[in-house]
Amino acid sequence: MAGITENHQALGIDKESAEVNNNSSSNKKSVHNRLLEKDKEEGSQGGDMAPSAGSSIKRSGSRPQLDVSKAEIQGNVEEKYPTILLPNQSDDLSHLALDIGGSLIKLVYFSRHEDQSTDDKRKRSVKERLGLSNGNRRSFPILGGRLHFVKFETRKINECLDFINSKQLHNGGTESPYADGANDGNAIIKATGGGAYKYADLFKERLGVSLDKEDEMNCLVAGANFLLKAIRHEAFTHMEGQKEFVQIDPNDLFPYLLVNIGSGVSMIKVDGDGKFERVSGTNVGGGTYWGLGRLLTKCKSFDELLELSQKGDNRTIDMLVGDIYGGLDYSKIGLSASTIASSFGKTISEKKELEDYRPEDISLSLLRMISYNIGQISYLNALRFGLKRIFFGGFFIRGHAYTMDTISFAVQFWSKGEAQAMFLRHEGFLGALGAFMSYEKHGLDDLMVHQLVERFPMGAPYTGGKIHGPPLGDLNEKISWMEKFLQKGTEITAPVPMAPAAGTTGLGGFEVPLSRGSSLRSDASALNVGVLHLVPTLEVFPLLADLKTYEPNTIDLADPSELEYWFTILSEHLPDLVDKVIMLSRKRALQLKAVWSVSLNLRYILSD
Numbered sequence: 001m002a003g004i005t006e007n008h009q010a011l012g013i014d015k016e017s018a019e020v021n022n023n024s025s026s027n028k029k030s031v032h033n034r035l036l037e038k039d040k041e042e043g044s045q046g047g048d049m050a051p052s053a054g055s056s057i058k059r060s061g062s063r064p065q066l067d068v069s070k071a072e073i074q075g076n077v078e079e080k081y082p083t084i085l086l087p088n089q090s091d092d093l094s095h096l097a098l099d100i101g102g103s104l105i106k107l108v109y110f111s112r113h114e115d116q117s118t119d120d121k122r123k124r125s126v127k128e129r130l131g132l133s134n135g136n137r138r139s140f141p142i143l144g145g146r147l148h149f150v151k152f153e154t155r156k157i158n159e160c161l162d163f164i165n166s167k168q169l170h171n172g173g174t175e176s177p178y179a180d181g182a183n184d185g186n187a188i189i190k191a192t193g194g195g196a197y198k199y200a201d202l203f204k205e206r207l208g209v210s211l212d213k214e215d216e217m218n219c220l221v222a223g224a225n226f227l228l229k230a231i232r233h234e235a236f237t238h239m240e241g242q243k244e245f246v247q248i249d250p251n252d253l254f255p256y257l258l259v260n261i262g263s264g265v266s267m268i269k270v271d272g273d274g275k276f277e278r279v280s281g282t283n284v285g286g287g288t289y290w291g292l293g294r295l296l297t298k299c300k301s302f303d304e305l306l307e308l309s310q311k312g313d314n315r316t317i318d319m320l321v322g323d324i325y326g327g328l329d330y331s332k333i334g335l336s337a338s339t340i341a342s343s344f345g346k347t348i349s350e351k352k353e354l355e356d357y358r359p360e361d362i363s364l365s366l367l368r369m370i371s372y373n374i375g376q377i378s379y380l381n382a383l384r385f386g387l388k389r390i391f392f393g394g395f396f397i398r399g400h401a402y403t404m405d406t407i408s409f410a411v412q413f414w415s416k417g418e419a420q421a422m423f424l425r426h427e428g429f430l431g432a433l434g435a436f437m438s439y440e441k442h443g444l445d446d447l448m449v450h451q452l453v454e455r456f457p458m459g460a461p462y463t464g465g466k467i468h469g470p471p472l473g474d475l476n477e478k479i480s481w482m483e484k485f486l487q488k489g490t491e492i493t494a495p496v497p498m499a500p501a502a503g504t505t506g507l508g509g510f511e512v513p514l515s516r517g518s519s520l521r522s523d524a525s526a527l528n529v530g531v532l533h534l535v536p537t538l539e540v541f542p543l544l545a546d547l548k549t550y551e552p553n554t555i556d557l558a559d560p561s562e563l564e565y566w567f568t569i570l571s572e573h574l575p576d577l578v579d580k581v582i583m584l585s586r587k588r589a590l591q592l593k594a595v596w597s598v599s600l601n602l603r604y605i606l607s608d
């Protein structure tokens with residue numbers, strides 16, 4: 001669909017892998033028994049898994065709660081594994097949040113379930129035939145999940161409503177019992193931005209949902225704090241075409257200045273979680289570039305305008321110090337001949353008609369003027385409060401090298417290198433993330449750095465295919481994986497530094513654009529926003545008979561007795577599993593046996 005950026009990746013943590021993350025002796029026993037007696041168990045699993053009606057699984061802190069009050073079996077009661085309807089279960093309903101801005105609508109949504117692609121279905125049916133699956137029941141929460149980021153143009157709000165509807169995001173997703181409009185009109189979605197007020201009636205009318213309005217500044221700050229604390233490789237600097245990720249110490253984050261460049265610009269001094277003050281703003285922002293740019297160039301889209309700028313030369317539009325001083329620097333006050341003395345100042349020439357000014361040059365001058373101005377005002381505000389770090393968000397930036405270079409240059413130049421401009425990979429989603437986190441029971445606030453891992457939309461922008469990557473921790477790993485996978489080498493986007501370009505003038509000039517790149521990359525790849533995967537650590541084991549006596553722990557395979565215990569179980573289980581696979585394919589069974597045996601034996605090599 002036009003105008004949509006969606007980064008959908010599956011491959012969430014599946015429940016089998018999560019199940020063995022527990023270590024109490026009773027737990028060991030149930031996993032062991034389950035592995036060895038799965039055929040026998042098939043008939044009794046339902047009783048084990050479904051908590052009795054009226055009780056509820058208690059989780060620590062603010063983790064999602066399973067509410068089974070008024071639970072009832074839905075559909076045919078004779079069915080072996082009937083779906084259990086949980087009418088009061090709210091967590092799956094509260095997984096979508098919106099930021100409806102002046103220009104763009106941003107959606108963040110959480111999905112717990114694997115995408116039902118053909119591949120997934122095939123995998124599931126194999127699992128079922130092997131007796132490794134619990135069939136189609138959803139009688140306990142599936143562990144793990146994903147955060148997705150999508151945006152739409154606000155002027156095309158109907159596309160957004162259609163998207164939400166097609167995925168039933170307002171009703172908990174297509175697999176939810178509330179899908180297809182079965183909600184009773186009480187569904188609530190957290191929303192921020194001016195559009196949460198402006199379009200509340202439209203959402204009610206079209207989707208039957210109420211928008212629960214969250215304060216925009218609150219959300220921006222909550223989103224930024226969350227990203228800066230929880231996501232590695234979120235913040236980066238961008239100077240003279242070079243991108244460098246910055247490791248943020250979550251304990252040394254505050255204070256900082258957050259500059260959100262949306263349609264307009266807000267500057268917020270952030271002192272802590274929920275502690276902030278909007279100290280300034282400017283109406284010359286992203287909307288100005290897009291609006292004025294459209295008027296001047298007749299471009300049809302923001303990206304077209306941005307792309308034009310990459311072919312422009314601002315010297316035909318901007319009046320430089322040299323134009324005024326007969327080619328000389330004004331070095332006494334630190335201005336080189338190439339410094340822009342007056343943006344658009346040269347378009348008053350009597351020798352030229354208005355049509356003689358190229359749209360490419362106009363777009364570049366405009367982009368430079370607005371970016372530089374924002375950088376400068378931001379620095380002045382940082383100076384006001386003694387802040388050294390300035391984080392820039394908002395979709396105006398759009399991961400665009402020239403924009404970031406210009407902002408960085410302004411900050412560096414005016415602060416004489418004292419302050420630093422940093423950018424955020426989820427730049428435009430701060431508000432939406434903040435709104436998402438405002439659901440009381442998500443518990444995302446206490447997520448630690450390693451609980452969210454990222455998988456990149458590696459293949460999608462290039463091949464049109466859906467390609468899933470492994471969880472990638474290290475930046476180099478990301479790049480090499482992508483390169484290996486796509487064999488596209490340098491075409492891989494954002495993490496790859498841009499080619500170094502000519503430097504800026506030492507005297508504060510801003511000669512030629514530094515990082516224009518050859519063509520604007522597709523939305524998804526320019527933003528380079530991967531889907532965030534929530535990886536549970538100490539989740540409650542879903543088959544536990546008695547939750548109260550359960551003591552969460554993780555298996556320490558460095559402990560020889562633990563290692564022996566678990567590898568013995570796995571080894572004993574191998575012939576049994578191979579038998580099952582033989583029923584499907586002898587060749588695959590032998591392959592499985594070989595691979596598994598090697599893996600199990602590897603421990604001896606590793607422990608040597």
Ligand SMILES: Nc1ncnc2c1ncn2[C@@H]1O[C@H](COP(=O)(O)OP(=O)(O)O)[C@@H](O)[C@H]1O
Pocket residue numbers: 100101102103104105153193261262263264285286287288289290302303393394395396397398428
């Ligand atoms: N596809 C796009 N359509 C319109 N504007 C875009 C697009 N991509 C980036 N932008 C820029 O992003 C700005 C909006 O940024 P955003 O952070 O979403 O703010 P808002 O909340 O005001 O919509 C626009 O004014 C424009 O400069």
Ligand SMILES: CC(C)(COP(=O)(O)O)[C@@H](O)C(=O)NCCC(=O)O
Pocket residue numbers: 100101102103193194216261262263264265266280281282283
């Ligand atoms: C009013 C806004 C907070 C709305 O946010 P936006 O939709 O632009 O992201 C923003 O446009 C803004 O801060 N404008 C600048 C107003 C001023 O301080 O002059």
